[in-house]
Amino acid sequence: MTIGLLRPPRRRAERWMEGATGGAYAAFISYSHAADGRLAPALQRGLHRFARPFLRLRALRVFRDEASLSANPGLWSSIEQALSNSHFFILLASPEAARSPWVGREIAYWVQHKSPATFLIVLTDGELVWDNELGDFDWSRTTALPPSLRGVFTEEPRHIDLRWARAEEDVSLHNPQFRNSIADVAAPLHRRSKDELIGEDVHQHRRTIRWVRFAVATLTVLLLLAVSASIFAFSQQRAAQEQQRAAEEQARIATARQLLAQAEALLGEDPRTALRLSEAAVRIRSGPETRSALVSNLLTSRYRGTLTGHDGGVLAVAFAPDEPVLASAGEDGTVRLWTTSHTATPTPLGIPLTGHEGRVLSVAFAPDGSLLASAGEDGTVRLWKTSDPAAPTLLGSPLTDHTDQVRSVAFAPDEFVLASAGYDGAVRLWDLTDPAAPMLLGSPLTGHTDGVESVAFAPDGSLLASAGVDGTVRLWDLTDPAAPVPLGSPLTAQDGGIGEVAFTADGSLLASAGVDGTVRLWDLTDPAAPVPLGSPLTGHDGAVQSVAFASDEPLLASSGEDGTVRLWTTTDPAAPAPLSTPLTGHDDWVNALAFASDGNTLASAGVDGAIRLWNTTDPAAPTPLGTPLTGSNFGGVLSMAFASDRSLLGSAGADGTVRLWDTRDPTAPTSLGSPITDRNGAWDVAFTPDGSLLASIGAVPAEGTDIGQQVPLGAAGEDGIVRLWDTRDPTAPTPLRTPLTGHDGYIRAVAFAPDGNILASAGDDGTVRLWNTSDPAAPTPLGSPLSGHDGWVQSVTFAPDGNILASAGDDGTVRLWNTSDPAAPAPWGSPLTDHEGRVLSVAFAPDGNILASAGDDGTVRLWNTSDPAAPTPLGSPLSGHDGTVLSVAFAPDGSLLASAGDDGTVRLWNTSDPTAPMALGSPLTGHDGTVTLVAFAPDGFLLGSAGEDGTVQLWNLSGLFELRDHVMERACSTTDGGLSRGEWESYVPGLEYVDICGT
Known part of the structure; x- marks a missing residue:
């Protein structure tokens, strides 16, 4: 035993x-x-x-x-x-x-x-x-x-x-x-217990020492074995290195995704840090996912950059009228000039302007930008020559007639009069005929019972407004600036002091900022009897410090001690409404606001010592071009298509017409010739690639109605006929004699193959038919009808090589057909059935390997069709539309997908990585009602959208593509560099610091 x-x-x-x-x-x-x-x-x-x-x-x-x-x-x-x-x-x-x-x-x-x-x-x-x-x-x-x-x-x-x-x-x-x-x-x-655990730690440590001593002796023996095994080890080293690289790549992917998640969470609260985190994600692991997220964050964020340099709070800002130049004034007693070009990082111009003793409280440019006035708590006003903003110079001696600090300065539109106001309770006017030797005009304007915080001229110079600590706004008639007279009674609809006043560009409205946290709008139609408009604008938590109107837009900005900037639309001044969410980023009071002359950039200045720039139009985002194309005024535009060279656009309307448009200048498209009409109207149109042939299907009006009256949706192609039109002369398109017949019922959609010799048509009989159009004067049917759909076929499209046809229908399926031999087309694989409800639109990417589908379930789905016999879904469904998605279209390079919905919006998706498509920017709005379809021009920089409002909208996407191609340069310019070393160690502690923007 x-x-x-x-x-x-x-x-x-x-x-x-x-x-x-x-x-x-x-x-x-x-x-x-x-x-x-x-x-x-x-x-x-x-x-x-x-x-x-x-x-x-x-x-x-x-x-x-x-x-x-x-x-x-x-x-x-x-x-x-x-x-x-x-x-x-x-x-x-x-x-x-x-x-x-x-x-x-x-x-x-x-x-x-x-x-x-x-x-x-x-x-x-x-x-x-x-x-x-x-x-x-x-x-x-x-x-x-x-x-x-x-x-x-x-x-x-x-x-x-x-x-x-x-x-x-x-x-x-x-x-x-x-x-x-x-x-x-x-x-x-x-x-x-802690004592027991410490004892165990001591025990394990001693045991380790014993093992180490034993190991030393053993290693001497093993060394000989190690030499003999070195050859084998070397052969394994390469595999280990590959595994290590794979592990490091996975770690970088995880870090990049974490940074993107943190950026998304911070985008509204701290857009600068959010953009810097997105930049870091791109630098750590550059790919479609990270670059798409950075593009989207740049489009979503209104943030443009931060200017730092003042030693202390920034108290005033002003833009030069026609140059990308900004002036700022601060607690450090200096005035600074900055270039704010859209294409460059904001940078200082020249050296700080010094001379004031104490804080500089206000700055203002003359209308031609050649003069800058500054005012300070030293009780003086100083004039600076800024015709060369990189080398400004002091003009003459300081103006010293105020007996207390000067709070505000403003130029009259004619440049020859300057107003200044201060805590001595007076407003003074200065004759600047010789700016090197300004002279007082008339007597000081008095009436405020306490200090005057702000002055502003009406755009025509005939009116001056002043706001005071006494809580009143006073208007002055400056028809004769040497003898100004008060107009009407003081404006007193706010509790407490008034921090600032501002006129609209046409002088019809005045805004006042109140210590009570409100903004008031005043109707100045009769300046002798101004009246308050609507209710006070509320939302700021604390005093409102500043107000500013955009130059040519019904847009008002306000800022306050809560550290936020708020935007308001004044399209209806009797009912102004807030726009988007407050702009945040300042760490303390926001003291001053100023719009650039084009209204596209807003500057805000804060106690935190920073000047922040905000894009108030987002020029990199798609914007509508020109005015909508109208002409199909009775009912919606149901279809449209571009010819190959982008110069020609065809649209079909529920009024029974097809219209051709010259879009060579997309900002001013023009109608070509007369609308194409006949008894059978128009429901869908398609061009051959060379633009010489147009196919249309009809929508028959109810018996006894005029052709111009609206045709109900669903009445497509009631005669079951496809008509062909010769459009080689688009000013006078002519019908070709032989219509295409054969469908048993309505026709819903048509599409040409890439070579223009094959046309597909789809109808409510559940079939798709192919036609040989190589001789458009004598088109003939090809093969037997393609059947399989249960109900209407809503959309058809060819792959770029012409060998695959996709169809979508009311039965909720997408079907692929082998058309390599169009005389004997056959189905590819099984139907795609992931949609819930009707599938209304399908589109191939330019390489033919990706198919997009959209429908009643409000989603867009992407499919890998590289093997058309076994297509597979790609990524998650794209959601965002509130309702049915009626149309999808790929840009010519396949990196962008557009979708249109009955929620009245067009949405753009970055499909550079089709396994992880991402939404780009905000939805495009402008149509009044359902957007029925979208189509890209052949160069991809122009997108057309059509709606039930009877219009076609054109959208310029060149800025979006420029942003995508140069996203890191734009991002680094916007954020003035990437994460600092300290920020990197906080957000990316596991990786060695990288100077993202190379600054």
């Missing part, structure tokens, strides 16, 4: 710990990347190594997102799974973590699904204060926890204080103090 050594049974804690190193996590670390990006990895490493048994990779498995997540399209679902598989939750508590939406989300999950007894707190910054009487934290003094933990704990939880480690250079187990803290945290995870 053999007697073996029996191993004592393992304790439950040891078995649990061993289990925790398998599929589950002993703990989940939740933290703020910005606050604890350095401490969290150190804590994870310490828990892995403390009391680690010899030959075991780690003592415990601890989850930390940066170290544990692999590339995965579902970021939150991965985190949620890790939370579910964790036994303890470790919160690195700090004020930053308390404000982090991701930390809050992780805490909410734990509180809902786990016991508070498994919630461990490690304090890294801020305060934790327990109130024994309340049996909860004192939330008035606790800054390191989010309010979502209110009432979670029934007794004071013990926490570990690691605030000292923030400033410690060595945060590893070599540091005795840090090692002791790790023992505090590890004890509950191991389910053992």
Whole structure:
């Protein structure tokens, strides 16, 4: 009998710990990347190594997102799974973590699904204060926890204080103090007492030393074996390197996706940081996904850039009238000039202008831009010659007639009169006939019972408005500026002081900014009796500091002590309405606003010392060109098509006409010849590629009605006939004698093959028919009708090589047909059935390998058709339309897809990576009602959309393509460079710093 050594049974804690190193996590670390990006990895490493048994990779498995997540399209679902598989939750508590939406989300999950007894707190910054009487934290003094933990704990939880480690250079187990803290945290995870765990750590350390000594002796022997194995090892090295590169690539993908998720969350709150995170994602892993996200974020964000340089708050800004030049004034007593060209990063011009003693409170350019006036708390006004903004010079001596600080200056439209106002309660007018020697005009304008905050001239110069600390706005008749007279009674509809006043470009409206947090609009039709319009504009949390109107648009901007800028449409001044969400980014009061002369750029200046530029038209986004094409006035435009050279557009209307348009100048398209009409109207049109032949199908009006009356939708091609038109002379298209007949019922759609010799038609009989149009004067049917659809066939399209035809129908299916031999077409594979409801439109990408389909379910779906016998879905369905999607079309290079819906919008999608298509910018709006279809011009820079409002809209996409091709350059110009080294370490702690923009 053999007697073996029996191993004592393992304790439950040891078995649990061993289990925790398998599929589950002993703990989940939740933290703020910005606050604890350095401490969290150190804590994870310490828990892995403390009391680690010899030959075991780690003592415990601890989850930390940066170290544990692999590339995965579902970021939150991965985190949620890790939370579910964790036994303890470790919160690195700090004020930053308390404000982090991701930390809050992780805490909410734990509180809902786990016991508070498994919630461990490690304090890294801020305060934790327990109130024994309340049996909860004192939330008035606790800054390191989010309010979502209110009432979670029934007794004071013990926490570990690691605030000292923030400033410690060595945060590893070599540091005795840090090692002791790790023992505090590890004890509950191991389910053992701290003393016992420390003893185990000492034991394991000694055991390791013994093994090391044994290993040294053993290695001497193994060295000989290693030499003999080196050849084999070398052969394996290449495979290992490949695996390492693959792992590194996966890590970069995961990091890039995390940065994109953080950018999306920050886009509304901090657009500059959001764009910089998107730039970092592109630099870390450049690909269609990251570049598309950066393009979309640039289109969505109104942010254009930040100008910094003032030492202290910026108190005033003003744009030069016709040059991309901005003037700013600040608490540092200087005036600075900047170039703000759309194509360059905003940069300073010349050196700061100095001379004022104390803060500079106001700046204003003369109408021709050759003069700049500045005013300060030193009670002076100074004039600067700015005809060369890179080298401005002081003109004459300061104007010193005010007896207190000067709060505001403004030029009259004729440039020869300057108004200044100050805390001495007076407004003074100056004759600038000789700007080097200005002279006072008449007596000071008095009437305000306290300081005057702002002055503004009406556009024709005949009227001056002044606003004061006394809460009134006063109007002055300047018909004779040497003898101004007050007009009417003071305007007093706001409580408290008035910070600023501004006129619209036509002088019909005046806006006033109130300390009471409101903006008021005044009708100045009769300036002697102005009346308030509508209700006060509210939304600012605190005093409104500044108001400014765009030059030629019904657009008003306001800013205030809440640090936001708000935009308002004044199309109906009696009912102004807010536009989009407030513009945020300033860290304190926004003191001043100014629109550029073209109205496309808004500057805001803040107490935070920054001047921020905002794009108020988004010139990189698609914009409508010219006026809508109208002519089909009775009912909607049902179809349109471009000829190959983009110079010709055909449209079909529910009024029974086909119209041809010359679009060589898309800003001014013109109608060619007379509309094509006959009794059978027009429901759909298609050009041959060379534009010489047009096919149309008819819509018969109800019996007894005129051809011009609206035809109900659904009455397409009632005569079952396709007509061909010779359009070689588009000013006089002529019908070809032989119509195409054969469908048993209505016809819904037509499409030419790429060579123009084959035409497909689809109808309500559920069939698709092919026609030989190589001799358009004598077209003939090809093969048997293609059958299989159950109900109407709504759309047909050929692949670019002409060998595949796609059809879509009311039965909710898309079918592919082999047309390589058009005389004997045959079905490819099984129908595509993922849509719910009718499929109304299909379109091939230019390479023929991608097919887009759209329908009643409100989605667009992409299909891989490289093997047409077995097409497969690509990515997730594209959703965003609110209702049915009626039409889809690819741009000629395949990188862009347009969709149109009954929600009245056109949407653009980046399909550079068809497995992960992304929405680009905001929907295009302009149609009044359903948009029935979209079509790209052959060069891809022009998009047409048609609607039930009877119009065709043309959209210029050249800016969008330019942005896509130069996205990093545009982004870096917008954000004045990429992430700083400190920001990089906070957001991307695992990768070496990269100067993204090369600045």
